[in-house]
Amino acid sequence: MSEHNADAYRVMALYWISRFGWLRSREIGQLLLATPVTLDGVPHTGPAIDDAQRKFTHRVLHRLLADKQIIPRLLPKSAGTAYVLSAAGARYLAKQDSTLRPRAGDTWGRSVAGVWSAPNSWEHELLCCILLIYFHQSGYKILTEVELRAQNPRMIKYPDGFVIDTRGTAPKVFWVEVESATKKGRKMMRLAQYLTMVQRGDAPVMSGIKADKAFVAFRTDILDTSGARIDHLNRVKAALSRHIGAPLRLAFFEVSVRNAQYHLDAVVRRVETVFPIGADDPNVHKLFTCTRTGLYQCDRFDIHGRRWLLQVSIIHDHYSWQIFDPHGKETRSYVDRSKESCFRYVVDTFNTEFYERPLSDVEIASFAQAATVQ
Known part of the structure; x- marks a missing residue:
């Protein structure tokens, strides 16, 4: 790898870290070398892909660490090391591309007496990273929650990302919700509200984009504090059934990882029809x-x-x-x-x-004004 190419890959690594907020070396390698090849130009297969990505990413990160452009953060539960931008790394990346507004990640997590600890949301953030990169590798464009928050301040609710399918005549935009904890009360109500709005065609405009459909992703092996498995699928369906007035079709993605280091094992898609609880329902x-x-x-x-x-x-x-x-x-x-x-x-x-009551003229004007502001 020439010095010119090495610099380009280091900039690319900083770029992807800035888009997600933080990344591990595994995910950085997947983004830098989607299909690694041998010296003869032959694509690696099987375990050789992971090995090639790991060795290549190690060299890139070693230089970034030496230049103090990234900061390593050790994650709990043997999940590996996360890398965030340092102030120097953010400045360097901004100089390479004036359209970017990268932010240093030195405030991610918390430090007490010089000891750093990860935020409580780190597992949820990691699952979002893994899932969005999975779609990126499958040929879709993505927008992360970090980007959506930076570009659209003061929104009531943000998705965990956008997945954009550019195949066909018109792009299709998917609003992504990743479930990794037991939402209750108003948080679950808001989730149901926004999933319904997006599926019915009333998604808020973010970054000049309006989502066409939504989907919910979750790990199948997440446990609550009592050790019981969290049934995300039926929890979300139950919340939706309490709030919708007509049947709603929604896609769910079941994500499984194969070890403590959160290596993606499989992503399984299923489509469910959620029915509302009606007046004649015994419940x-x-x-x-x-x-x-x-x-x-x-x-x-x-x-x-x-x-x-x-x-x-x-x-x-x-x-x-x-x-x-x-x-x-x-x-x-x-x-x-x-x-x-x-x-x-x-x-x-x-x-x-x-349920199907038309909007008043005042509400139509209000919605049109909100869309213009966004």
């Missing part, structure tokens, strides 16, 4: 959560992604139900002797009268 009461004041409340999203509040309350010896629109205004109410009847009627009323 309709599970849509509602009881507040400390005794109110039963349920958030439902209409076809436009707007959030409505369904509420059931007890008044002396009978019950009442109310529906509040996205602006908090009560739009429908009724009184009944049975709590179960209230659950069923309020859900049925929302599905039949409000």
Whole structure:
């Protein structure tokens, strides 16, 4: 490898580290040498690919470390070493390409008395890296969460990345959600809301791009604090069923790794149809959560992604139900002797009268203005 080529590969390594925030040598090697070849130009196969990438990346990283352009960070659980940009590395990369705005990664994680420790989110970030690089190697373009956050400040929610399929006449953009922890409450509700919005064609515009579809990826062997396996597939489906008003098809990617060093083993795609919990469903009461004041409340999203509040309350010896629109205004109410009847009627009323309710002129103007700002 000539000195000119060596410099080019070092810049490329800094470039990819800046896009993800941090990377291990394994992922850097996959990005620098997607298909390594022998001295005779013959592509390596099998385990020889990993060995060639490892040796090549070692030489590139050794020079970057000597020039103090990257900082090594030891990850927990024998997951290897992460590399982030130093201030010098960020400055050097910016000089090579004036369009880039790289940031030093020396604030990633935390240091106490000179001892560095990884952030709690490191495993989630690593899984995102592995998955996006998998799609990159498969011929797709990618945008990382780091890039989306830098280019689109003050958004309510960010995906874990975009995967862009440029094959065909029109590119297809996929909103990526990677699940690695037990989301609960408002976080799970927001996930369900945005997955529904994207699948229904109402994704927010980011970096001048509007996602066409979404998919959820997860590891199949993640355990919670009690040691039980987290069933991400059914948890996400259950959250969606509580918020959608019509069946929704969504792709899921099951990711498996083969050792403690997080080497990707397989990615399996499956498409699931999620059905809403309807008024005649025996589990309709599970849509509602009881507040400390005794109110039963349920958030439902209409076809436009707007959030409505369904509420059931007890008044002396009978019950009442109310529906509040996205602006908090009560739009429908009724009184009944049975709590179960209230659950069923309020859900049925929302599905039949409000789920497909057209946008008002004010809402259309507001959505158009938000899209222009983004």
